[in-house]
Amino acid sequence: MKQTISVLVENRAGVLGRITSLFSRRAFNIDSLAVGVTDDPAISRITIIVDNGNSVVEQVEKQLNKLVEVIKVRTLDESSMIGRELMILKVSANAKTRNNIMTICDICGAKVADISPTSMTMELSDTPDRVNTFEEMMRPFNILEVARTGMIALQKGGGKI
Amino acid sequence: MEMTGAQILVEGLLREKVDMIFGYAGATICPLADVLRSTPQLGYTLVRNEQNAGHMASGYARVTGKVGVCIVTSGPGATNLLTGIATAYMDSIPMVAITGQVPSHLLGRDIFQEVDITGAASPFSKHSYLVKDAADLPLILKEAFYIASTGRPGPVLIDVPIDIQEQVVKDISFPETVSIRGYNPSVRGNDKQIAHVAEAICQAERPVICAGGGVFLSDAMLDFETFAARTRIPVVTTMMGLSLLPTDHPLNMGMIGTQGNVCANKALAKSDLLIMIGTRAADRAIFSPEEIQRRMPSIHIDVDPAEIGKNIQTEIPLVGDVRVILQQLLKRDLTTRCTPWLTQLQERRKEELNREYPVRAGSVFPGRLLRLLGERLQEKAAVCVDVGQNQIWACKHLWLKGGRFLTSGGLGTMGYALPAGVGVKVAQPDRQTVVICGDGSFQMAMNELAAVRAGNMDLKIVLLENGVLGLVNQIQKTAPYHGPFGVSLDGSPDFAAIAAAYGIPSITVGEEGEVENALDRFLAEKGSCLLIAKVDPTVTTSD
Numbered sequence: 277m278k279q280t281i282s283v284l285v286e287n288r289a290g291v292l293g294r295i296t297s298l299f300s301r302r303a304f305n306i307d308s309l310a311v312g313v314t315d316d317p318a319i320s321r322i323t324i325i326v327d328n329g330n331s332v333v334e335q336v337e338k339q340l341n342k343l344v345e346v347i348k349v350r351t352l353d354e355s356s357m358i359g360r361e362l363m364i365l366k367v368s369a370n371a372k373t374r375n376n377i378m379t380i381c382d383i384c385g386a387k388v389a390d391i392s393p394t395s396m397t398m399e400l401s402d403t404p405d406r407v408n409t410f411e412e413m414m415r416p417f418n419i420l421e422v423a424r425t426g427m428i429a430l431q432k433g434g435g436k437i
Numbered sequence: 438m439e440m441t442g443a444q445i446l447v448e449g450l451l452r453e454k455v456d457m458i459f460g461y462a463g464a465t466i467c468p469l470a471d472v473l474r475s476t477p478q479l480g481y482t483l484v485r486n487e488q489n490a491g492h493m494a495s496g497y498a499r500v501t502g503k504v505g506v507c508i509v510t511s512g513p514g515a516t517n518l519l520t521g522i523a524t525a526y527m528d529s530i531p532m533v534a535i536t537g538q539v540p541s542h543l544l545g546r547d548i549f550q551e552v553d554i555t556g557a558a559s560p561f562s563k564h565s566y567l568v569k570d571a572a573d574l575p576l577i578l579k580e581a582f583y584i585a586s587t588g589r590p591g592p593v594l595i596d597v598p599i600d601i602q603e604q605v606v607k608d609i610s611f612p613e614t615v616s617i618r619g620y621n622p623s624v625r626g627n628d629k630q631i632a633h634v635a636e637a638i639c640q641a642e643r644p645v646i647c648a649g650g651g652v653f654l655s656d657a658m659l660d661f662e663t664f665a666a667r668t669r670i671p672v673v674t675t676m677m678g679l680s681l682l683p684t685d686h687p688l689n690m691g692m693i694g695t696q697g698n699v700c701a702n703k704a705l706a707k708s709d710l711l712i713m714i715g716t717r718a719a720d721r722a723i724f725s726p727e728e729i730q731r732r733m734p735s736i737h738i739d740v741d742p743a744e745i746g747k748n749i750q751t752e753i754p755l756v757g758d759v760r761v762i763l764q765q766l767l768k769r770d771l772t773t774r775c776t777p778w779l780t781q782l783q784e785r786r787k788e789e790l791n792r793e794y795p796v797r798a799g800s801v802f803p804g805r806l807l808r809l810l811g812e813r814l815q816e817k818a819a820v821c822v823d824v825g826q827n828q829i830w831a832c833k834h835l836w837l838k839g840g841r842f843l844t845s846g847g848l849g850t851m852g853y854a855l856p857a858g859v860g861v862k863v864a865q866p867d868r869q870t871v872v873i874c875g876d877g878s879f880q881m882a883m884n885e886l887a888a889v890r891a892g893n894m895d896l897k898i899v900l901l902e903n904g905v906l907g908l909v910n911q912i913q914k915t916a917p918y919h920g921p922f923g924v925s926l927d928g929s930p931d932f933a934a935i936a937a938a939y940g941i942p943s944i945t946v947g948e949e950g951e952v953e954n955a956l957d958r959f960l961a962e963k964g965s966c967l968l969i970a971k972v973d974p975t976v977t978t979s980d
Contacts, residue, residue, distance in 0.1 A: 286619065290567070294559060301560040331746065338743035344564045344584060347619045 278307060278327050280352045280359060280429050281336065282437055286345040287313055287320040294343055295322060304328060304336050308361075308426030319347065323428045325404075350437040352429055359429035362401045364389065365411060368418040369396040377417055384410040395420060403427075440609050442571030443468040443602040446535065447476050449578030452611055455506050456480055457497060457863055459490040463510020465537030465550065468602035482863055482892065485884035487514050489856035491521015491592075492845075493888075495530045496860025499843055500819055500868070502656055504585050505530065505860065510537045512550030515596075519558060520850060522592045526561040527847025528677065529654055531590035533581050541569060541598040555596050563591030571604035575611045583615050588622025589741040590654055622740060626757040626765050633753050634712075634736050635769040641710035643778040644670045647693065649722075650677030650846065651715015651739060657760035661714070664763050668771045670712065671782050673701040675722040676832055678715075680820075680842035684811070684835075688779070690786050694722045696829045696978060700786045711735040715759045718749045719847070726750075738762055795980070796949045800973035803827070803901050804834035804980070806952050810871070810899065811836025813956055818869040819843060819861045823854035823878035826907035829978040831873050852881030855898065859885060862894045872898040876926055877906045886939040889965050896965045900932055903972040911977050936967040947971035 285291050292311060299306050307325040314321050326336060333351060340349045352359075365386075369377055374396065381388060381398055384406065390397035400410050404427050411422065431437065440448065446469055450458075457480040462470055473479060484490045487509045494505025505525075509518050515536040525532045538544070539551040555565040564584050566577050574597075581593040638644060652661045661681060665672050665688050673693045674681055682689040691698030693705050705711070705723075711733055716722065718737075723729055726749035737744075737751040738759060745754040755762060794805035807830055814820070815838075822831040822844040835842075843861070845853040858872040874882075879900050889896050906924040913921045933943040942962060946955035946969070959968040 290555070293556065297556075297559045335743065335747060338747075342741070342743055344617060344620045 277329070278325055279333050280354070280357065280427065281324045281326060281333070281340070282350050282352055282429060283322040283324065283340055283346060284314070284348040284437065285320050285322060286347065287318050288345060291320070291345045292322070294345065295340070298339055298343065302335070302339055304332060310426040310428045312428070321428075323426070325427055348437050352431055356432045357429045358432060359403055359427045360401050361404045361407050361427040362399065362425040363407045363411065364397060364399050364423045365414055366395055366397045366420040366422075367414050368394060368420060370394060373417055377414070380410070380413045384413065386410055438609050439605055439607050441468065441472075441602065442568075442574055442597065442604045442606070443472045445571060445574040445606065445609060446578065446597065446602070447472045447479065449575060449611065450479065450506065451476070453504070453578065453582045455504070457482060458506050458508050459484055459493040459497070459860070460508040461487050461490060461510065461514055463514045463537060463550070465511040465539060465599045466508060466514075466602075468599060469508065469535070469537070469597070480863070482859070482888060484856070485887050487517035488520045488852070489882060489885050491518055491525060491532070491534070492850070492853050492856035492882075493860035493863070494532050495521070495525050495528070495853075496821060496843060496857030497864045498531050498860075499653070499857075500841055500861050501864045503531070504582055505532045506535070507532070508535045510550070511539055511554070512552050515554040516552055516557065522558050522594065523561040524845050524848045524850040524853060525592040526563065528650060528845065529590050530592065531586040532592040533585050533595065534592060535595045535597060537602070538567070538596045538598040540600040542600070544598065555594060558594050562594050565594040565596065567596045568598065568601050571601050572606045572609070575609060576615070579612050579615045580617060584617070584620060588620075623742070623756045624758045624761055626738070626755050626762040630753060630755045631762070631765050631769065634738075634755055635766060635771060637710060637734070637736060637753060638668060638670070638712065638771060639773055641773070642775060643708045644710040644712060644773065644775055645690075645704050645708040646670050646672045646712045646714060647675065647705065647716055647718075647722075648672060648678040648681050648714045649675040649716025651759050652678060652681055655715065655740065655759040657715075657763055660760055660763040660767065664767060667767065668773050669779055670773060670775055671704055671779050673704055675716050675846070676844060677846040679832060680837045680840055683839050684837045685790060687783060690782055691789070692832050695724050696721070696832060698789060698833065700782065700789050703785065704782050705729070706732070709733050713737045713739075713749075713751070715739060717744045717747065723749060797973060798949070799947065800976075801946055801949060801952055801970040803830045803970070803972050803976065805949070806956070806970055807831055807835040807873070809952060810956055811838070813960055814838065814840065814871065815869045816840060818871060819858075819865075821854040821858040821861065821870070821872045823872075823874040824849045824851045825875045825878055826911070826978050827873055827875040827878065827901050829908070830901070833978070835873075851878040854878065855882040856885050856888075858896050858898070859888045859892070859894065862896050863892065866894070870896055872896060874898065874900050875907060876900060876902045876904065876929055876932070879932070880926070880929065883935060886936065886941060890939045890941065894965055895963070897959060897962070898965070898967045900967060900969045901972045902932065902969055903974040903976070904929065905974045907974065908978065910974075932967065932969050941965045941967055943967040943969055945969040945971070
């Protein structure tokens with residue numbers, strides 16, 4: 277089962293290395309990992325998606341907590357979080373296919389970021405599931421390149437971790 | 438006040454009350470060495486290989502409860518130290534290791550003797566620093582000692598580029614205290630959980646305490662003995678918990694595990710409540726945690742929350758410092774009803790302790806020698822035991838009156854015992870200290886006889902010589918393997934001549950009948966002495 281772990285860490289050199297080294301050494305699998313600074317420039321937030329059993333996730337949390345530079349760790353409940361991933365996707369496009377592509381972009385809420393006589397590049401920020409759906413719909417048009425950020429997430433409501 | 442980075446480091450060490458450094462010099466650590474040169478109050482023990490600086494610091498730390506300190510140079514000095522750091526990490530030994538590093542503006546260029554040591558040590562160090570500004574050093578040192586010695590102790594690495602050691606800092610001040618927002622180890626046990634534990638203990642009919650190295654690490658030996666005596670609960674230990682109770686203590690049922698005592702394993706298997714104190718229940722101690730979980734509920738007391746539920750699931754977790762928790766428990770009613778169970782186990786234990794040892798002509802039976810050795814040691818003696826058959830024999834047969842049993846239990850590092858013994862001797866010169874090695878492990882560290890000699894130490898070394906890497910030999914002779922390979926120690930030297938070359942006398946014993954006399958002469962020797970016992974290579978750890 278996929279679970280989302282939100283980790284607040286000291287924004288210092290080497291911290292990300294410590295975290296990824298912990299995952300490889302303890303044989304935990306990472307699906308995705310996204311890092312960025314928070315409103316406090318001294319603190320970064322790392323959002324990690326893991327695909328393991330419950331007991332493994334508990335061990336991941338505990339081991340992360342042992343790292344001196346880790347300030348807080350929380351596994352987010354899927355029903356009470358906002359999770360988004362950004363994808364940039366480039367497909368082959370010409371006068372014949374452009375309209376069909378635009379229709380799918382409208383349905384999925386993707387924006388056109390770049391266009392050329394032979395291609396179109398779209399951006400979409402949504403839940404990983406919906407980003408997957410958009411990618412599937414684009415597949416018949418010949419995808420040239422894809423870049424995804426990995427999901428970032430916050431919990432719903434006024435609370436914070 | 439104006440100071441160089443190197444001066445700040447030394448001042449910081451003095452403020453942390455460090456009195457001994459285990460080290461090896463090298464180019465990138467010269468600015469620091471230059472300050473040490475004019476700081477005679479800081480002792481310095483020169484090792485012959487950096488790995489052994491780690492083991493010496495470990496021996497020192499384990500008998501004093503203080504942080505062991507080692508200082509080595511960059512590159513190969515630092516990588517040699519890695520095994521020492523990993524050994525300390527696996528046994529949760531408080532240690533601060535300082536490594537020299539190439540100039541900071543050349544980091545990453547692969548220049549002479551450069552290696553990313555903080556990166557290399559990251560999987561097995563509690564924390565590490567790569568210092569970029571000497572002004573940070575006072576806080577880094579304070580944090581490093583605090584992190585190394587609190588919570589679950591462990592090694593902390595400080596990597597200091599040579600230019601940072603030379604950097605001059607103005608208006609330097611040293612912090613008295615430290616607070617790190619991501620590091621707050623639990624100390625007191627949760628009161629509700631304490632009540633649960635006390636209740637479970639009182640209700641159990643066949644409880645057993647399984648104690649590990651954490652009891653030593655939290656300096657809880659006295660409270661532990663009081664707790665065991667008050668509750669009358671039989672005690673088994675892991676290898677790291679050996680010497681918590683004397684071998685013939687009425688509550689001591691011995692060591693558990695694949696290489697443990699029969700009585701201890703029976704006690705564990707038949708119990709109806711397992712009380713784990715300061716142990717991670719690793720595979721050597723508890724081979725099949727699933728089976729234990731199925732059979733009985735358990736209580737797990739440990740300072741590291743990540744240990745709870747890692748190897749074995751538990752009904753009542755209790756996180757905190759073992760000593761504080763035992764003191765909290767001792768304030769509760771601890772009337773137990775396990776006396777019949779204890780009596781039953783005591784009878785079995787008595788049989789085990791009174792076993793007869795076989796006598797073979799032309800060799801020495803290691804079990805009997807170790808038992809007789811233990812009986813002759815002083816009550817507070819420290820025994821440093823290596824890795825291999827010698828370790829298993831010592832665990833099973835060495836008679837302990839208390840004192841300290843030190844070994845590399847977690848990582849199983851051959852060559853640990855001799856340098857650890859040097860570390861003990863440096864810390865406590867008057868404490869009787871015995872090193873027990875096999876001829877494989879001795880040859881991994883015998884260059885440290887130089888440190889024994891230089892320190893003019895009274896260190897007693899027992900060498901069980903059988904010409905083979907015995908434990909691996911045993912494994913290779915068992916299915917699915919087909920026989921020994923690469924375990925015969927051909928080309929080994931005349932160990933008496935080696936000792937003599939370092940000016941250390943030796944006694945060789947090859948007949949069972951001469952063992953008592955040899956042990957008496959060995960222990961009566963004024964300074965260091967090597968006892969070479971000729972062991973039959975076919976004797977196994979099950980004999």
